[in-house]
Amino acid sequence: MSKLTLNSYPHMLGFEQLERLLERSAKSGNEGYPPYNIEQTSDHSYRITLAVAGFAEEDLVITVEDRQLVIRGRQRDDSEGRIFLHRGIAARQFQRMFVLADGVEVGEAVMENGLLHVDLTRAVPQSVVQTINIRKG
Template sequence: MSRATLFNSPLLLGFDQLERALDRMNKSTGDGYPPYNVEQIDDGHLRITLAVAGFSEAELSVQIENNQLVIRGRQEPESEDRVFLHRGIAARQFQRAFVLADGIEVESARLDNGLLHIDLRRPIEEPVVRRIDIERSGTGSKALT
């Protein structure tokens, strides 16, 4: 079933935000740099780890923008007196974005041995059951249940 067909179903009400999030996610797929892992620590915690070798804490930024976790890296230009015989370590800027579900919170970000770890907390929601009273037609009073 295509996505357009799925979200036009009369059984799915109020999922327009999810559709927009999927569109943002589709547009943000990049070239794969920097490589990253997403791991589930336990039922309520996730960790995103990006390989950012060569970047200092000052050259990295982690922000939340419109329910997206956006990580940017920008290195300062190197001095021109360096001569490389081979340059295999990437020294380019990047932006990596992750769409966050409602309720996901960023707990911390830390740089350790060239890896940027971002810890997220996903609250475990209890199922909510609520009874809706049915009113009688035309009288405005509630039906006996």
């Protein structure tokens, strides 16, 4: 079976970057931690919610790098001088990446009850009709 690519559709011009974004997203290495939700909050806005219990605001870094939203978490090791009889809550680091389409902007991030909410908005493209003049050659 041959691999289906956007190049298979000659009427789809200028979408080569979309194929690269899909490949990069598939290789992003996102593991199952932390769990997250993505919800559509209006016709042009979204919210990503990550379960980051145990992380403080200063343990989290949110950046946009090359049209990718990257959320990183690294907890400080505060176990010095403590004796654990059982340690089931591991202090682990994570990196979650989300590929953003052109026109999607990252809004505010809010930490609430162990959940990190990141709001996104998509600019509504204006409908433009352009008439191209034909000149004699």
